[in-house]
Amino acid sequence: MVRDASELARRLAREAEAVCRHYLSNGKREGRYWLVGDVHNTPGRSLFVRLQDSPKGPAGKWMDAATSEHGDLLDVIRESLGLRDFHDVAEEARRFLNLPRAEPRPVLKSMHPPALAGPKEAARRLFAMSQPIEGTVVEAYLHGRGIAHVYHGGSLRFHPRCYYRPDEHLPTETWPAMIACVTDLDGRITGVHRTWLDPNGFDRIRLGKAPIDTPRRAMGDLLGNAVRFGAADDDVLVAGEGIETMLSLRCVLPTLPMAAALSANHLAAMVLSSSLRRLYIARDADAAGDTVQAVLLQRAQTVGIEAIPLSPRLGDFNEDLHVFGLDALRTALRMQLAPEDVSRFLLLSASVV
Structure with missing residues (x-):
């Protein structure tokens, strides 16, 4: 036996x-x-x-x-x-x-329903085991991207040895990583986004990301959800693709809720709150950005939400911030925001330290 x-x-x-x-x-x-x-x-x-x-x-x-x-x-x-x-x-x-049983006890007698499992639970565990970003390579990475004040509201964390596997034929590696939680409108974590970072510091070639083939990966339930900075149920929202793009806008609009959908396709499909009355579309300056803008304008119009595109001078708003600086970004946004949002969000940002 x-x-x-x-x-x-x-x-x-x-x-x-x-x-x-x-x-x-x-x-x-x-x-x-x-x-x-x-x-x-x-x-x-x-x-x-x-x-x-x-x-x-x-x-x-x-x-x-x-x-x-x-x-x-x-x-x-x-x-x-x-x-x-x-x-x-x-x-x-x-x-x-096909071995003999130990005793005549019915198999699976004490089986219970499985606990919460799958990619969502794995994402929640990874986020829970990560650390605050203050004083870590995550903060240094974002500073290197021109984001001096990281108004993330707890949506970002740091993992010092996050697993990375290039493919099934190669061993698993570990790299420090920025971990961003993806949430639904109720604030439930449905996934995470990982950005593996270079522990040796920021460089101009990889922009501080780890020297691996795919330094960005997401897991979990992403469709319709987003990495959120600020309240999901506010009446005004800025939605865009990349985390760094939205954090760049938060540098001059730190009290305005924002959402990073992580890709153009996910941005186009992002679920909009029923409380939303104005949506700013922080588009990237490319063909995918044109498509996203058209889709979101149509979706917003259908449900009675005012939609206003925000367009960068270069490829995206992080590039604008890095090249032109904070004051130039503030000036450019002032001309694109609705007047009431300038006084509500942009002017207040000038006094935030």
């Missing part, structure tokens, strides 16, 4: 691919790994299971690059089925391996 957990884990590891196909059926094999969203069998590519013994480790071991969680195939069985009692986990493993 196989009773020892380590022996069960070893036997499962010999059948690692079969275990993954059964319990992580929403994933797929790529090379020597099984890729899936997480240990709860969510579609995606964050978690990888080693299918063969290698110098990097034994078969059956897994790691979630988004959350740093790791374990063996017994953990896969437990989490994918929502089991809590190890007796039930062992019995399910024996059933899969």
Whole structure:
């Protein structure tokens, strides 16, 4: 009779691919790994299971690059089925391996509904385990982008060793990262955006980002949601694509609520609050910006929201801030804002330290 957990884990590891196909059926094999969203069998590519013994480790071991969680195939069985009692986990493993059962106890008797899981929960865990940005490389990175006063309202955090995996054939790396929480209109975290940073400081080639292929990645439920700076249910909102773009505008409009949708497509699909009466579209100066502006103007008009485009002189407002400076950005925005918002938001910003 196989009773020892380590022996069960070893036997499962010999059948690692079969275990993954059964319990992580929403994933797929790529090379020597099984890729899936997480240990709860969510579609995606964050978690990888080693299918063969290698110098990097034994078969059956897994790691979630988004959350740093790791374990063996017994953990896969437990989490994918929502089991809590190890007796039930062992019995399910024996059933899969066609081994005798330990005792005549019904399998899955004590199974409970799975806890909140998937990319949303992974995003919440990552944000929770991160730190304030003050005095960190995140603050230095933003200063290097010309954002001297970071009015983020708690939406940004710092992780000193955030996991980054180039692809399934390469080992996981760790880099310091700026972590931004993506929220819905009720303030619930639905995802996070990660910007991996160069620990050696700001440079003009990568603009302070880590020397990796994709220094920006998001996970979770992004569509319709955004990284928010300020109240989501105010009557006036500025919405744009990039985090740095919106933080640049916050330098001169620190009390005006803003939302970074993270991409042009997500900006066009962002959910608008029922309390909104005026929407400023902080567009980028490119073809995608033209499309976003047209879509949001039409959406706003349909629901009776006044929509006003804000156009940068260069590619985006962070570039404007970095090249022309704070006073020039303030002057340019003064000419584009509604008069009542100039007195409500822009003039007040001049006295904010």
